[in-house]
Amino acid sequence: MIRQKQYNIFLILVLLFGVSAQQLKAQVTVSVKMDTVRLLIGDQTKLRMEAVFPASALVGFPIFADTIIKNLEIVNIANPDTVKENGNLKVTQEYTVTSFDAGTYEVPPMNFTVGFPKSGRLDTLLSVPVYFIVMTMPLDTVTRNAIADIKKPIEAPLTMAEVWPYVGYGLAVLVILFLAYFLYMKFARKKPIFEKREIPKEPAHIIALRSLDALNEEKVWQRGELKEYYSRLTEVVRRYIEDRFQIPAMESTSDDIIDAFRSGGLLTNELKNDLFDTLVRADFVKFAKATTLADENEESMKFAYNFVLKTKPVEILREEDEIEKGD
Amino acid sequence: MSEIVDIKELNERIQRESAFVDLISIEMNKVIIGQKHLVESLLIGLLSDGHILLEGLPGLAKTLAITTLAKTTHAGFSRIQFTPDLLPADVVGTMIYSPKKEEFTVKKGPIFNNFVLADEINRAPAKVQSALLEAMQEKQVTIGDQTFKLQQPFLVLATQNPIEQEGTYPLPEAQVDRFMLKTIIHYPKKEEELMIVRENLSKNFPEPNAILKTEDILKARDVVKDVYMDEKIEKYIVDIVFATRYPAEYGLPHLKDMISFGGSPRASINLSKAAKAYAFIKRRGYVIPEDVRAMCHDVLRHRIGLTYQAEAENMTSEDIINEILNTIEVP
Numbered sequence A: 001m002i003r004q005k006q007y008n009i010f011l012i013l014v015l016l017f018g019v020s021a022q023q024l025k026a027q028v029t030v031s032v033k034m035d036t037v038r039l040l041i042g043d044q045t046k047l048r049m050e051a052v053f054p055a056s057a058l059v060g061f062p063i064f065a066d067t068i069i070k071n072l073e074i075v076n077i078a079n080p081d082t083v084k085e086n087g088n089l090k091v092t093q094e095y096t097v098t099s100f101d102a103g104t105y106e107v108p109p110m111n112f113t114v115g116f117p118k119s120g121r122l123d124t125l126l127s128v129p130v131y132f133i134v135m136t137m138p139l140d141t142v143t144r145n146a147i148a149d150i151k152k153p154i155e156a157p158l159t160m161a162e163v164w165p166y167v168g169y170g171l172a173v174l175v176i177l178f179l180a181y182f183l184y185m186k187f188a189r190k191k192p193i194f195e196k197r198e199i200p201k202e203p204a205h206i207i208a209l210r211s212l213d214a215l216n217e218e219k220v221w222q223r224g225e226l227k228e229y230y231s232r233l234t235e236v237v238r239r240y241i242e243d244r245f246q247i248p249a250m251e252s253t254s255d256d257i258i259d260a261f262r263s264g265g266l267l268t269n270e271l272k273n274d275l276f277d278t279l280v281r282a283d284f285v286k287f288a289k290a291t292t293l294a295d296e297n298e299e300s301m302k303f304a305y306n307f308v309l310k311t312k313p314v315e316i317l318r319e320e321d322e323i324e325k326g327d
Numbered sequence B: 001m002s003e004i005v006d007i008k009e010l011n012e013r014i015q016r017e018s019a020f021v022d023l024i025s026i027e028m029n030k031v032i033i034g035q036k037h038l039v040e041s042l043l044i045g046l047l048s049d050g051h052i053l054l055e056g057l058p059g060l061a062k063t064l065a066i067t068t069l070a071k072t073t074h075a076g077f078s079r080i081q082f083t084p085d086l087l088p089a090d091v092v093g094t095m096i097y098s099p100k101k102e103e104f105t106v107k108k109g110p111i112f113n114n115f116v117l118a119d120e121i122n123r124a125p126a127k128v129q130s131a132l133l134e135a136m137q138e139k140q141v142t143i144g145d146q147t148f149k150l151q152q153p154f155l156v157l158a159t160q161n162p163i164e165q166e167g168t169y170p171l172p173e174a175q176v177d178r179f180m181l182k183t184i185i186h187y188p189k190k191e192e193e194l195m196i197v198r199e200n201l202s203k204n205f206p207e208p209n210a211i212l213k214t215e216d217i218l219k220a221r222d223v224v225k226d227v228y229m230d231e232k233i234e235k236y237i238v239d240i241v242f243a244t245r246y247p248a249e250y251g252l253p254h255l256k257d258m259i260s261f262g263g264s265p266r267a268s269i270n271l272s273k274a275a276k277a278y279a280f281i282k283r284r285g286y287v288i289p290e291d292v293r294a295m296c297h298d299v300l301r302h303r304i305g306l307t308y309q310a311e312a313e314n315m316t317s318e319d320i321i322n323e324i325l326n327t328i329e330v331p
Helices: A002-026 A160-188 A204-218 A226-245 A254-263 A269-288 A294-311 A319-326 B007-017 B019-031 B036-047 B062-072 B088-092 B126-138 B190-201 B214-226 B231-245 B265-281 B289-300 B308-312 B317-325
Strands: A029-034 A038-040 A044-054 A058-060 A067-069 A072-077 A081-085 A088-098 A103-107 A111-116 A121-126 A130-135 B052-055 B077-081 B093-098 B103-108 B115-119 B140-143 B146-149 B155-160 B181-184 B259-261
Touching (some): A044 A111, A067 A103, A204 A294, A254 A269, B007 B019, B007 B214, B036 B052, B036 B214, B062 B115, B062 B155, B088 B126, B093 B140, B231 B289, B231 B317, B289 B317
Parallel strands (some): B077 B115
Antiparallel strands (some): A044 A088, A072 A088, A081 A088, A111 A121, B093 B103, B140 B146
């Protein structure tokens, strides 16, 4: 009788503990799913293992390295994703899988280990088996025996990861081309890469008149330095011609300068003749040790002033400016 | 320049002494139609004791020009046709054994003349070329153990054909440098060619008159040396020649890779001499920049070595000289 009582108490305890463990276990759900059940041979799909469990529990996922089952190969293993859902935790482990053998397959129930640290209990949950079919390319049943072209492999969609290397190569090529051009310009051509902008100069006639004033004030010919006087005088006139008329007078002989004016209608005949006389006289002094009279020296200076003043650009005043001046 | 020069007196003297230039030009123009530049170059070579390398196609009156010059000056003339089998002895002369006298006697070559036309100089091998060029430089020839002075004036006019380079022996740079001028002659103008045809078909081909003697040429050479050249002109000449050596220093850095070698000091000397002679034939007692520029191409074109890069870019020594002349400031 006593033994019967003791047995009953033990059974009640076992049932009580069993029920509470069963309740906790009921809060844990595990699943294994595939994105598709009809997979084309060589195509890729996702296999998701999912476990939802209370925060107080621990769940151990089955671990795979290369294959899930025979003929279902793993292409990529994603990092487990954990989400909180209604006070429970939802952990998803995603595998990218593929198969290269046609047929019908079963992913058998998988063992998920469930642990309850508070009670020290350890249990195992099994997932529902998953079935899927790996198909070959569908045959054209209408023209079954017809000869067909070899089909190209199905192109996978282009991803940014594939594009970036090419963008990188393109940029690298551009950088190399720019560097090559830079070095060529710098060393082979000896040209500045970025040319300096020229600062606008003073008008040619201002420079010429100032130089003539300076030459006049220095009284060079009065000191007997005739060669120096004519060298500087012709240099002023030639530089003025170069800047004002864009004729390379500094690198031209007297004859060349006269010829340049002869062809264009830039000067009056009087100015042309005077220019010719002055340049020839200067050549005599500079290269043939000729001596000139004081009158001739003054006449040359007078011509230089006259030449600059008569050929300087004419300022055209706008109407408003004239009104302002009138006011 | 410390020497005192009376330019007025010099100018008058040169006006007087250079009168024959006009006469020679008239006589030469009677025979040579067009080719004014060729006639001018011959006179410059003659007056400044230099030799001329003439480049032009066949039939452009090269031989006629030098024979006419010889006739107008009462000078001796010989023509050597350079061929691959020519020997130095054919140019300078040799020792010949006389069985009768039982001794060697000297047989002088065609080089013993006032004017020598070395026709197609680049067709003979280097040893013949150097025999001629040595005589040009030293103005004397050694045959056996005897040395003979060449006659004065002594002018060599060597010709080269710019086409048909096959089987030729191009003159080395060091030997080309010995020619004072390298003159390029071109085809005559249409109206000039018409006159050439008419003159050659007429019964009386004009004959030049002898205007002066060889002694007069030697005298004129002394006067040419007296032509006044100012320090500014000397500097201008040196600047031009230096620009062929160091173009970057004269604002022409892009020419640095185009020139393998520039003008030697002989270029400066010859440019000065040629400028003086040019002033003389223009009947002036002093040199002006125009004279230098007028002679620049003839004096420098064979003294500038071009790089492969220049050849690849179709750049010629003429282009380089033009760029230099357009960059260096005229005094």
